[in-house]
Amino acid sequence: MWEFIDERKAQIAFSAYQHVSLVLQAVLVATVIAVVLAVVVTRFRPLEPVANAVSAMGLTIPSFALLGLLVPLVGIGVASAFVAVTFYATLPILRNAVVGLQGVDARLVESAHGMGMNTLATLTRVRLPLAWPVILAGIRVSTQMSMGIAAIAAYVLGPGLGQLIYTGLAQIGGANALNSALVGTLGVVILALAIDALLLLLGRLTISKGIRA
Amino acid sequence: MSTTTPPSNTRAGGTDAPGNPDVSGVDLELVDVLKRYPGQKKPAVDGLSLHIPAGEIVMFVGPSGCGKTTSLKMINRLIEPTSGTISIGGEDVRGRNVDQLRRHVGYVIQGGSLFPHLTVAQNISVVPRLLKWDSRRTSERVDELLELVSLDPAKYRDRYPRELSGGQQQRVGVARGLAADPPVILMDEPFGAVDPITRQRLQDELLSIQEELRKTIVCVTHDIDEAVKLGDRILILQEGAQIAQYDTPEAILAAPANAFVEDFVGAGSTLKQLSLSRVSDVELVHPTTATVGERVAEVRARAEANGDQAVVVLDERRRPVDWMWLRELAAADTVRPVRDDVLTLDRRATLNDALDMMLTSTHGAAIVTGRRDEYLGVVNFTAVTGHIQATEQQLAEGRAADATAGRDDAWEGGGA
Amino acid sequence: MSRTDTTRPVAVPAGDAPRSADTETAPRRSRWAVSGESRILLLVLPVVVALVFGAWAWWRATADLDSIEARQLAWGLILDLIWQHVKLTLVATFFVLLVAIPLGIALTRPRFKRAAPLAVGIANAGQAAPAIGLIVLLAMLLGFTFGTAVLALTLYAVLPVLRNTITGLQGIDPTLVEAGRGIGMSGAGVLFRVELPLAVPVIMTGVRTALVLLVGTATLATFVNAGGLGTLIVTGITLFRYPVLVSGALLVALLALLVDWAGRVLERVARPKGI
Numbered sequence: 013m014w015e016f017i018d019e020r021k022a023q024i025a026f027s028a029y030q031h032v033s034l035v036l037q038a039v040l041v042a043t044v045i046a047v048v049l050a051v052v053v054t055r056f057r058p059l060e061p062v063a064n065a066v067s068a069m070g071l072t073i074p075s076f077a078l079l080g081l082l083v084p085l086v087g088i089g090v091a092s093a094f095v096a097v098t099f100y101a102t103l104p105i106l107r108n109a110v111v112g113l114q115g116v117d118a119r120l121v122e123s124a125h126g127m128g129m130n131t132l133a134t135l136t137r138v139r140l141p142l143a144w145p146v147i148l149a150g151i152r153v154s155t156q157m158s159m160g161i162a163a164i165a166a167y168v169l170g171p172g173l174g175q176l177i178y179t180g181l182a183q184i185g186g187a188n189a190l191n192s193a194l195v196g197t198l199g200v201v202i203l204a205l206a207i208d209a210l211l212l213l214l215g216r217l218t219i220s221k222g223i224r225a
Numbered sequence: 226m227s228t229t230t231p232p233s234n235t236r237a238g239g240t241d242a243p244g245n246p247d248v249s250g251v252d253l254e255l256v257d258v259l260k261r262y263p264g265q266k267k268p269a270v271d272g273l274s275l276h277i278p279a280g281e282i283v284m285f286v287g288p289s290g291c292g293k294t295t296s297l298k299m300i301n302r303l304i305e306p307t308s309g310t311i312s313i314g315g316e317d318v319r320g321r322n323v324d325q326l327r328r329h330v331g332y333v334i335q336g337g338s339l340f341p342h343l344t345v346a347q348n349i350s351v352v353p354r355l356l357k358w359d360s361r362r363t364s365e366r367v368d369e370l371l372e373l374v375s376l377d378p379a380k381y382r383d384r385y386p387r388e389l390s391g392g393q394q395q396r397v398g399v400a401r402g403l404a405a406d407p408p409v410i411l412m413d414e415p416f417g418a419v420d421p422i423t424r425q426r427l428q429d430e431l432l433s434i435q436e437e438l439r440k441t442i443v444c445v446t447h448d449i450d451e452a453v454k455l456g457d458r459i460l461i462l463q464e465g466a467q468i469a470q471y472d473t474p475e476a477i478l479a480a481p482a483n484a485f486v487e488d489f490v491g492a493g494s495t496l497k498q499l500s501l502s503r504v505s506d507v508e509l510v511h512p513t514t515a516t517v518g519e520r521v522a523e524v525r526a527r528a529e530a531n532g533d534q535a536v537v538v539l540d541e542r543r544r545p546v547d548w549m550w551l552r553e554l555a556a557a558d559t560v561r562p563v564r565d566d567v568l569t570l571d572r573r574a575t576l577n578d579a580l581d582m583m584l585t586s587t588h589g590a591a592i593v594t595g596r597r598d599e600y601l602g603v604v605n606f607t608a609v610t611g612h613i614q615a616t617e618q619q620l621a622e623g624r625a626a627d628a629t630a631g632r633d634d635a636w637e638g639g640g641a
Numbered sequence: 642m643s644r645t646d647t648t649r650p651v652a653v654p655a656g657d658a659p660r661s662a663d664t665e666t667a668p669r670r671s672r673w674a675v676s677g678e679s680r681i682l683l684l685v686l687p688v689v690v691a692l693v694f695g696a697w698a699w700w701r702a703t704a705d706l707d708s709i710e711a712r713q714l715a716w717g718l719i720l721d722l723i724w725q726h727v728k729l730t731l732v733a734t735f736f737v738l739l740v741a742i743p744l745g746i747a748l749t750r751p752r753f754k755r756a757a758p759l760a761v762g763i764a765n766a767g768q769a770a771p772a773i774g775l776i777v778l779l780a781m782l783l784g785f786t787f788g789t790a791v792l793a794l795t796l797y798a799v800l801p802v803l804r805n806t807i808t809g810l811q812g813i814d815p816t817l818v819e820a821g822r823g824i825g826m827s828g829a830g831v832l833f834r835v836e837l838p839l840a841v842p843v844i845m846t847g848v849r850t851a852l853v854l855l856v857g858t859a860t861l862a863t864f865v866n867a868g869g870l871g872t873l874i875v876t877g878i879t880l881f882r883y884p885v886l887v888s889g890a891l892l893v894a895l896l897a898l899l900v901d902w903a904g905r906v907l908e909r910v911a912r913p914k915g916i
Contacts, residue, residue, distance in 0.1 A: 022712030061677025068682060073894045074857030080874040084883045103460050123338040126303055126411075127401075128328030141342045156769055163771035164861070168878065177774050180781070183865060187885040190781050197774025204769040220342035222385030 016191035024176070030197055031172030032207065034094045035158045038094055042101035043151055049102075051135065058189030063110060067103045075100060075161045079168050093170025097161050101154040109148025112143030145219050152211045159204040163196070235454070240583035251314030251408040253300065258309035260295055269295045271468035277458075278440040279314075279408075284456035286446055286489070292466030293445050297411055300443065301330045308503040313409055328355050331440075333409035339386040345371070345397050346382045352405040370400035373434060375598070393421035397460045399431065403438070412444040416451065422568075425578045428454055429571030433596060436573075449490055453478065453500040454575050458566025461486050474501055499613070504579050504593050505572040511601030514539055517546065517622030519560045525551060537592060537600065538562050544598040545569055546589060569594045572601055576612065579604050679905070687768060689877055690895050697891055704864045706884060713876055713885045717781055719892070725868035729787070729859040730852065733794035737851050741799045742844065745806025746832065764800040772797055772858045780865035790867035798851040805847025809840030828841045845911050849904030856900045860893050870896065 017024060053063045075096060082092040091222050122136040125159075140147075168172025173196045180193030260270040268559045270292040277283045282295040285293040298304040300311055302323050311318045318326055339348045353363040354580045368378040374396040386394055395416060402410050416424045425445070428451065436588075442462055446452055452577065453474040461469040461477070463485055470482040478501065481487040511616060513536045515524040528536050540562055546560035554560065569592045582591040583606060590605035701714060712718075748757040777795040783789045813836055823829035837844075863871035870893045877886025 049566065061681055064678040065681035067686075069686065069898060070900075072853050072857075073898045074860045074897055076857070076871055076874060076892040077890040078761040080779060080877065080886050081894070083878065084887060088878075117338075119334060119336075119338045120340060122303060123332065123334060124340075124351075126327055126332035126334070128303055128324045128326070128355055129351075138340060142340075158439050159769065159774075160771040164773050167773075167875075174771070174773065177771070177777055181777050184781070190778075193774060193777045193781060195780055197770060200771045201766075201769050205766065208769075209429070213871070215901070219387070222341045222387060 013118065013191050016188055017195060024173075024195060025201065027171070027173045027196075028203060029174060031162055031174070031200065032203055033157070034090075034093060034162050034172055035155060035207070038097035038162075039101045039151060039155050039158055042098050042154060045098075045146075046102045046150070047109050047140070047147065048103035049106050050113055053106075053110050054113045060110060060114075060140060064107060067107050067209065068091055070099065070103045071079055075164050075165075079165060083168055089169045089170055092168045093162065093165035093172075096165055096170075097158045100161050101158045104153040104157070105147065107149040108153075109147045111148030115137055115146065116142045131188075135178060141220060142223065145215070145223065145225070148158060148211065148215050148219070155211060156204055158206070159200050164199050173203075240462070244584050248439040249406070249408060250280040250439055252279045253409060253441055253443065254310075254312045254315075255296075255300075256310045258296070258311060258365075259307050260292070260304060263308045266543050267465060268307070270306075271300070273466045273468070273545060274309075275460065275468070275471065277441060277443060279441050281457040282435060283440040283445050283446060283460045284446055284452035285462060286449055286452045286459060286467070287462035288464075288489070291462040291464055292461075292530070293462050294413055294461070294468050297413055297445050298442060299417075300409070300411055301327050303327075324355075328352050328360055328405060329395075331402035331404075331407040331411075333398050333402035333410065333412045335414040335417045336391070337386070337394040337396075337401070337565065339394055339397055339401070344383050345376075345389070347388070348397060349401045349404050350488060351401065356405055358405075364406065367400075370403055373403070373437075374400045375430060376400075387509055388456050388572050390423075391419045392427060395419055395423075396430070399427075399434070403434075403440075407440070409441045412442065414445055414447070417446075417448075421581070422450075425574060427623070429574045429578075432573040433454065433571060436596075450577065452501050454577075461489060479540060484533045499576040500579065502576045502612060502616065503572065504570055504576065504604050506517075507576070507604060507608040509593055509604055510590075510608070511602050512537060514600070515554075515560045516541065517560055517562065521558055521560060524560055525554065535588060537603070538603055539600050542597075543600050545592045545594060546635035548592060567592065569598070570604065571595075576609050579609060583609075647859050648890070665668065674755075678841055681729075682902070683909075685907055686898060690898050690902070694895055697888065699894075701888070704884065709880060710882050710884050713873065713882070714888055722868060722870050722872055723892065723896065725862075726856070726859050726870045726893070727792055729794065729862055729867060730855045730867055730900065733791050733859070734799060734848075734852055736791065736795040737798045737802055738793065738848070738853070742806050742850075744799075745844075746837075748803075748807055755771065761800075761804055761807065767796070768800050769871075773861055776858075776861050776865055777811035784812045785813050785866040788869045790859070790862040790865050791808075793865075794855050794862070797858055798854045801850040801854065802844065802847040805843050805850075806840065809843030809847075810836055812843065813839050842908070842912050845904075845908040849901065849908055853897060853901050856897045857893075885908040 049063065054061045074134065078096050079092060081093055085093050086095055120138060120142070121134060124138045131139065161176060162170060163174035166172055166178055176192045176196030176199070180189045180191070180196065183192065185191045193224050251576070253275075255273055255275040258270060258273045259268050261268040265608065273296055275294075277342040285297060287293045296303055299306045302318055306618065308333070311471060313330070328444045337431055340343075340351075343351075349367045349370055350358075350363045353366060358366070367382065371381060376393060376396055379395075381389070381393070386397070389397065395418070416427050419427065429594060446455075456474055458472060460478055463469045463527055469489070470477055470486045472482075475488065477490060481490055500630070502625045513524070513528040513531045513533045515527075515536045515538050517540050524536055528534075533551075535548055536554070537545055538549055540546050544566055547564050547567050549560075549563065556563075568586065569581055569583060572593050572595050574593075579591055583589055583604075588603075590603050593601045593604050595601045600606070680859045682837065705713065721771075744760070748754050748760055757859050763898060772793075776790065780789045781784075783792070817835055817839070818831055821835045826834065860871035860874070862869045863875050870889055871890070873885055874888025877889055
């Protein structure tokens with residue numbers, strides 16, 4: 013296997029980079045979408061069960077099925093992979109963001125208004141910082157899940173390490189089939205754990221000491 | 226309906242005009258204020274009219290659901306009145322951008338409601354930052370306020386709320402309310418979430434802060450004792466924020482306007498008078514004192530000459546740090562405190578508070594402090610009981626006088 | 642301070658299934674008293690599934706299909722694929738329960754208690770492995786068979802049930818266990834008559850999570866020649882026939898939603914009265 017890796021260092025590194033890049037970009041977009049939706053949902057309370065139900069249903073749909081539905085719409089390639097990963101990444105973050113924003117003590121929000129913060133300032137200086145630990149937990153769940161979904165998405169020619177797995181599958185019986193699939197799989201595992209560690213670190217840096225568990 | 230103006234206040238010196246330089250508060254005026262929530266038949270606040278003079282503490286009390294908190298929150302427009310006008314210093318609150326208005330009205334609520342993700346300093350500087358103060362002015366203000374609420378800035382500035390006790394959090398809450406030096410401060414059950422001893426200390430501190438600043442403070446409480454202790458005036462509300470009585474604590478205790486007020490204020494009015502009398506009203510005794518670092522032998526000699534078993538130990542700024550028995554002194558050559566949390570009473574504390582503290586003290590008395598915690602003397606049982614007897618006698622004479630003058634006067638004295 | 646408690650993360654574990662928030666069971670009144678979210682999922686979901694399936698069946702009956710499409714979408718084939726898919730899901734579920742619940746019980750007994758965090762940690766890390774990689778690798782080692790697919794699916798879905806079994810059992814008030822022992826029940830008696838019944842709601846949530854995970858992952862079984870509805874998707878992509886592709890995707894999605902719904906119903910039915 014080391015020989016296999018050695019021979020294809022550049023290609024593997026590029027795939028790994030693409031995989032991470034796809035996931036991080038998708039999660040970033042998902043975070044923005046989820047937080048905006050969560051702010052809307054917490055503003056209009058009756059929407060909350062709807063959002064949670066949609067989120068639960070969305071997560072039920074197998075990623076391979078969603079890819080199948082996306083291909084006719086956005087075509088084969090990076091776009092389908094990106095949309096699919098972003099879709100799944102949004103759901104856990106949305107759920108956590110709703111929980112997190114709702115968990116903010118109403119008296120603190122009133123206190124902020126009472127001191128003359130407008131709605132936007134209250135959101136950015138009080139509600140979001142307080143909900144951030146919960147949102148970040150959602151981001152971690154999303155990122156882990158996205159790493160696996162990105163691997164599946166390689167079937168519709170999405171970028172990343174999943175391609176190595178499918179290459180192995182296609183070359184079955186060939187000399188390097190097992191190596192290829194193994195490198196692809198282990199690569200995803202290692203990257204997933206590394207990114208999770210980075211997100212933990214991000215938490216240490218961005219969660220106020222006053223509310224850290 | 227005309228604005229209710231109570232008779233002038235005896236304790237705060239009701240002669241203060243808005244132009245008085247010592248008073249940093251301004252007048253507050255509510256005229257026919259009505260709040261009706263959609264879908265509710267009865268208004269929560271039904272035509273409240275009220276004048277609150279500059280520089281006074283007015284306590285809103287009443288049973289829950291009487292509209293006292295709603296009334297308070299209409300002043301800074303956290304709740305918008307359905308009709309009527311509210312003006313601060315003669316200016317209609319609706320004439321101003323709501324956020325601007327709130328930045329100039331202090332707001333303190335139960336437990337301090339500090340933002341847990343911000344440090345003490347950041348919490349206090351929320352409003353100065355909204356007002357775009359520069360950072361130097363803000364941080365100077367933070368330290369000044371922490372001093373004012375008796376927290377050492379160096380020690381507490383960078384702490385997070387969860388690293389503070391309930392009482393400390395509440396102090397920071399008060400500091401935060403005062404941050405931008407607003408003329409009017411609104412408080413909603415400010416001391417509701419702390420234990421009785423801490424509450425009493427916080428009340429004392431608020432009174433001494435108020436003595437310096439003379440803000441206009443409106444404070445909601447459900448605790449009549451707190452109202453009597455803190456208020457220059459008390460507003461007792463019935464359902465729909467109907468004024469049951471609006472007067473000084475003395476007047477309310479002496480002459481409840483009606484049965485509702487009488488019930489609410491409660492029985493045992495002589496004992497209630499204990500809440501009206503301050504420690505500063507009784508004569509203090511002056512046991513032997515010692516300064517930290519002084520030679521024990523000298524202190525001992527002085528104490529024995531006075532016939533004292535214990536000495537009050539003061540620090541270099543004459544703040545009490547311990548109350549030591551002579552045998553505890555013997556352990557060292559120079560005076561060194563052995564406890565680190567000596568309980569003291571502010572001179573503005575009520576006799577009620579004093580009795581509470583004496584009962585738990587091994588000395589059977591309590592140390593009294595003045596401005597900035599400076600030592601004043603000691604209050605003991607003899608002084609308090611003497612004061613009670615004197616008051617009772619006075620009341621009895623007053624009742625006798627009333628009886629001869631005709632009963633009806635007492636009912637009208639309440640105003641409203 | 643309770644204020645800070647509210648900000649504690651609800652779904653922390655790394656590589657956790659995204660539905661972990663469900664393990665926090667909401668206070669319940671009766672078996673059928675449900676929250677807004679559950680009501681939508683319990684009542685609206687089957688209607689949506691039925692409507693979409695009806696629309697698809699109608700399209701299938703009236704659409705103008707070419708010969709390849711018609712062959713791929715023949716009712717007989719589709720029913721076969723659905724059955725394969727369901728079989729994969731159910732067999733794997735059976736093995737998941739067979740492994741995870743006894744393991745969960747063992748890891749909450751005093752003797753193995755200390756191994757529980759380690760076991761959950763390993764399972765968590767294993768969850769980071771992409772499902773597609775796991776299936777393909779196992780097939781390379783063990784052959785492209787139904788058995789391999791079941792093994793891969795089982796490995797993949799053990800975690801939620803294991804974790805919820807442990808959480809459920811650990812969450813039981815220890816005084817109840819003591820009370821059980823106190824009235825003379827044996828260790829096994831307490832386990833079966835006190836602990837497990839009380840832990841059932843939490844365990845069932847894990848089972849539903851596993852079911853959904855399995856029905857989704859079974860889509861990938863086609864890559865190791867184990868059939869299932871994923872076959873239609875792969876065929877659709879390979880032959881570039883969108884009707885086949887979309888039909889496959891739609892059917893898998895509907896099946897997954899239906900399984901989720903069945904899991905929710907099962908959760909309610911299995912919950913002991915009085916909890």
